[in-house]
Amino acid sequence: MQCPFCRRDNREDARFCDACGTRLAAHAGGEQSETSIVSRESELARLADLLGKMTSGHGAIAVLAGEPGIGKSHTAQTLARRAAGVRVLWGRCNEEPGAPPYWPWLQIMRVWIESHDEEALRSMLSAAAPIAEVLPEISRRLGDQAPLLPTTDPLQHRFRLFEAIASFWRLAAASEPLLLIIDNLHWADASSLRLLEFLAAEIEDSRILLLATYRDIELNRQHPLSVTLGDLARYGHFHRLRLAGLTRRETEALIAQSGGKAFTPALLDAIYEQTEGNPLFVVETTRLLVQEGVLGHGTRAGRAEPCAPPGIRIPEGVKEVIGRRLNRLSPSTNLVLARAALIGRTFDLQLLRRVLDEPLTNRIQDTMEEALRSRIVEPEERPGWFQFSHAVIRETLYDEIAIPARSGLHLRVAQAIEGLYANDADQHLPALAHHYTHALPGADAVRAADIARRAAERATGLLAHEEAARYYRLALQAAGMTSACDPALKCCLLNALGKSLTLAGEYLQAREAFEQAMSLAREAKATDEMTSAALGFERATWAPGLPGQTAARLLREALAAQDSGDSTTKAQLLSSLARALIFSGEEAQAEIVHEQAVAMARRSGDTGTLVSTLVSTLSARWQPERSAQRLRDIEEALSLAEKSNDVLRALDAQAWQMFELMELGDLSTWRVRLEQCERRAAELRQPFESYVAATSRATFALMEGRFDAAARLIEQALQIGRRMPGLDAPGVYGMQMFTLRFEQGRLRELAPLVRAFVNAMPRAGTWRPGLALLYSEIGLLDEARGEFEELAGDNFAVVRHDALRAASLAYLAQVCARLDDKDRADALYAMLLPYDGRNLLIGTTVGCLGAASSLLGLLATTRREWRDAQHHFECALAMNLRQGAEPALARTRVRYASMRLARNAEGDVDAARVLLEDARAAAARMDMRALVEQIDDVLRSAAHTSCPPWPAGLSPREAEVLRLVSSGLGNREIAERLFLSPNTVANHIRAILAKTHSANRTEAAAFAIRNGLTGR
Incomplete structure (x- = not known):
């Protein structure tokens, strides 16, 4: 086996090199690896x-x-x-x-x-x-x-x-x-x-x-x-x-393993007390005491000493122990090890040679041999590389270097790295940035800033945005130490820092960096940097959904600094300004600015800029009355992107098209677009679109009443979203789970969590409508009224034009009806009316609450506007049935039935019972327990209202179906008339034939005529 230090061959089973004492790689796992643990x-x-x-x-x-x-x-x-x-x-x-x-x-x-x-x-x-x-x-x-x-x-x-x-x-x-x-x-x-x-x-x-x-x-x-x-x-x-400290018995065993041959119980107690059973401390103390001749001579005349031998002090602290061990090494070895500690826990011997003065370089073999034999350092597997046997040893050596001397030594290490790795300097930029910045103020601050900037840019290229932000901060620190700090350079670094922080999801810190950059750029009249700062600040504001007033001010300032005439830059600024204005509550002004942005983008002739401008404000334009304009923008953006083969922008536009289709209730086209989006996102490896598709699948399952599938899909979407920085995946998960538990009648389970979350949120108004609904659903009407009254102030001004507007209105409408607040129902009705004929969505893909007409009918009922209520409910029944929104359909039937019972006009009681019968069957099938209980309560209250019994044990709905059969209508016509599916109508007809003992529809019609059902 070859020694990595002196290159001499040794026996394969050798632990140490015969020539220099270096521990060989096969046995270099640390001192305790030689013994049993x-x-x-x-x-x-x-x-x-x-x-x-x-x-x-x-x-x-x-x-x-x-x-x-x-x-x-x-x-x-x-x-x-x-x-x-x-x-x-x-x-x-x-x-x-x-x-x-x-x-x-x-x-x-x-x-x-x-x-x-x-x-x-x-x-x-x-x-x-x-x-x-x-x-x-x-x-x-x-x-x-x-x-x-x-x-x-x-x-x-x-x-x-x-x-x-x-x-x-x-x-x-x-x-x-x-x-x-x-x-x-x-x-x-x-x-x-x-x-x-x-x-x-x-x-x-x-x-x-x-x-x-x-x-x-x-x-x-x-x-x-x-x-x-x-x-x-x-x-x-x-x-x-x-891991806790060793016991006294385990400490005794470790002392013996580490070379302590004989020691008194008193000395063991002293070591155990000082080390608290820390293995490294025990081993280092043992080695020190062995070197100092204390261990191995701990007994006298066969009797244990009652305490440690006189004059022997057990060091109080692992660094003191290590320091005393280092003191037993030669001064030259300590100097070499101190230089090695500057390099790091691991170090290359070639680099170390360049850091040392010539006298130390000449003696490096002797000093390294001494360090190896003392177990202070050990060889790495890489030839010529070594490491300190424990990180604490390196920390001790580094901390002992006088602070004034560190600056010059770090500079020496930086220059040695540049000299040794001149042909591969970019790979060593992180180390160079570290040493150059630690060499300040003795080093060239301009050089240090440049190295740190390059390290940041390399980290950005590696998508290590957190590390990029750290290096940009180092660059700013160095730049600030130059004799004449260039404002343009500092401004550029601040903008780059803000971008990295935004990508790392640190939006508040990013905004601070962009504001500082804007201030410097303003003083230096640096238009390009003003533009970057304003655009960056707006993105760091919009991404977490913060108010946009400051962003709008900065964008206007950047626009004012631009040259006259059209440009793609001005189009970008206008587009961002439109979005900021929407998040400032200035929707009308935002629309004007958006039109200006689109017009300028068209005049620029740049297709990419035009597509981006058309799509950019879609994320903030929630007004349903502007749906036609949004659809036109989406279709144009999609067409332009596809013609120019810009598949990523096309995919982005398609995602927004899906949102519009769901709101309009065109679920057949929506499903086709969803499958296309999933397929393209997978092909192009676009995770955000994959996440959008996953949350959309969960929303669709909720909408159809497939609650078990919805729960699985919600969890899957969370797992995808959690892995993407900058996304509020937990927030989306919370909203989808809230919707699921609401439909299942299990909101009581979420009450403590929702209450705590709302109270902890600085923008609590965003989430309080959900809390009010929760209180209402679980019967805490006083609490619901308290939340509702607070939200109703200034004509519900807290409900902003943002992603949660439709959901907030939906929640508040249900609370308003439960509290029977006729006055507030007028305001909510007017706010909800623009959504008539549409679905109410939570965000874009978070949830779908079904036809808005159902809640308009509920508010009209609260206002005692019976004709309007009936019109809204019948529209909602048709829309929810057409799109397969089973939970929303069941709730609409209950609301419509309650309205007809309250109105109590001719035929209302019969119609209400039919609606309740259908709703209960659907709710029971979907296990919507709370809704089933609500229906049973309504049925019990309606039981006292007189109603003639139906012949042959027919239910009210079966009697209604039989009446239409006798009129000559087919199954599909009956389904459309009664807002049922054809399959449900077929089931009713089978039951009718069985109960009336009819062989076919003709005999059933005759039964209806004989029993006077045709006129009822």
Whole structure:
């Protein structure tokens, strides 16, 4: 076996090099790997159980938490050694922030790729093109991959990358079970954590056990890992194990394993008390005491000393222990190790040589041999690379470097990296940015800013938006230290920072960056940067649904700075301004600005700009009275995009077309468009459109009353949406589950959650209509009235023209009717009337509440406008029947029946009973329990109203069907007349024939004539 340090060959079973004492790679797993593990058997048993389940296809995620040195890495190493028949792959996060984005994942994937031939690689990487963006080794091994169709949305681009990596691991695990270990997760870059969150959903049904270690003392609420752990905790296949200190007996065994040959109980107690059973602390203290000659001489005349020997002090702290161990090394070795600590936990000997002064360089072999023999460092598998045996040792050495000296030393490391890797400098930009910025103020601030900017741009290219934001902040920090900071440069960096923060979903921070950029650009009269800042601010405002007044002000300012004449830039600004105005409540002005934007885009002659302008404000134009204009815009955008082969913009326009079709109730065309959208989204790997299709499927199942299927589809949509940053997938999930529980009559289950959520929301008015409906449905009428009164202020001004307007009006209409508030019914009726003839939608694809006419009829009933109510209800029955909206149809029948009972005109009681009979049958079939109870209450109240019995035991509905049969109508005509499906009519006729003992329709008609049913 060749020594990685001196290159001398040794015996295959040798632990250390005969020439230099270097620990050989086969035995380089850490000091405790040479001995049996002390304790941790209970944790290892739990992990072994997960490992066994994983090999059977039940994957899991496990984390080992604890303080530094508690044995997290060692426990992971032991599990890896015991994982027979499982491929083990390691990734380690660096404590110094100079590693490339996705560093632990890149390490793991590289090891897998290096261990497989081209044939295996080709069969694995069906999605090689996205992965090749972050792993150039793929292109070197397989050649350039066919690029994916580019997407204009960076978030969808990153989703495709993450999905490709998930596909990689699914295929790899199908070939062999995998144990993926990520060490020191608390040091992972934020982009790596987002990837972990994405992969979490893919692991449960695969042969993968992902084990991560982290220091829990490093975490607080602001730490990125805290968010990740909270996200992972949602999964049933996530397991957290916390390692505590060893017991006194286990400490005694570890002291013996670490070289302590003889020690008194008093000395054991002293070590145990000071170390609190921390394995690293125990081992380091033992080694120190052995070196100092304390251990091995702890007894006198065969009697145990009552305490530690006089004059011997047990160090209070692991860094003090390590410091005393380092003090036993030569001064030159300490200097070399301190320079190595500047480089990081792992370091390249070639790079270290360039950092050292010539005298130290000449003695580097002797100093490294001493460090190796003292177990301070150990060789890595890569030839010429070494690492500190524990991260705390590196931290101790780094912390001991005087702060004034660090700046110059970091600069020396940066220059050494540039010199050593001159031909591959871009790959080392993260490390260079780290060292150059830490070299300030001694380094060239302009150079440091430029390096950090380039590192940010590279991170953006790798879709690591969180890391890009960090590097842009470093660039701004460096730029601010220049003697004459260029406002244009700072403005450009702030705009880039805002964009990265927007892509990372940090909208409030993004808005702050864009506002600062706008202020600087205004002073510098930098028109292009003003434009970027205004457009960026509006996007960071619109995406989370914030009010648009500030965005509108900035956009107007940017427009005023433009040159006269038309331009695509002005068209973009006008388009964004129109959207901002809508979110400011200025709908009329927004329409004028939108028309100006479209006209300018047409004059520009740029098809892409025109398509984007036509589509851009659709997300904020919710007024039903503008539906015809929206449809024209969509159709034009779709036609232009398809003619220019702009398939992504065409797909976007098609998604908006689906929204309009559902609102209009054209469900047959909607289904065709949905299938096309699903197929194209899958072909083009467009995750957002796939998410839209998934939520649409859930909405359609809810609309048809397929509640079990809806529950499954809602969960599936959530899993897709959670993996896309910037989407409010949990919010959509909550609204769909609210709709499902409402239809099932199970809103009581959600009451505590909805109440807590509404109270915690800063824009509570958005969600209070749902809370009012919940109170109303579960019988808390005083609470419902309180919410309703608060929302009704200023003529329901809280109900804005946004995605939730239709749903808010629907909820409030039902509460208003339940409270029998005639005055408020007038206002709500006027607000809801523009939706007449349409479906009421929640957002675009979140939910469909059926025909708006049903609720118009309910409000007309509350107003005692009987003729209007009857007209609305009959329109709603026809629309809901035509589109198969079974729950909405059942509720409309109950509302219509209640209206007719309240009016009590001739024939109303009979008609009401028929409606209630049909509604109850449908509600019972769909298990709408609360609605069934409501119908039974209405039937009981109507039972006292006189009504002649029907002959032969016919029900009211069967009598009505028989009357129409006797009039000569066919099944389809009867279905249309009674708002029933032809199948339901056929079922009624079979029952009629059986009850009247008729052989056919003619005999049944004769029965009707004999019993006087034709005139009833």
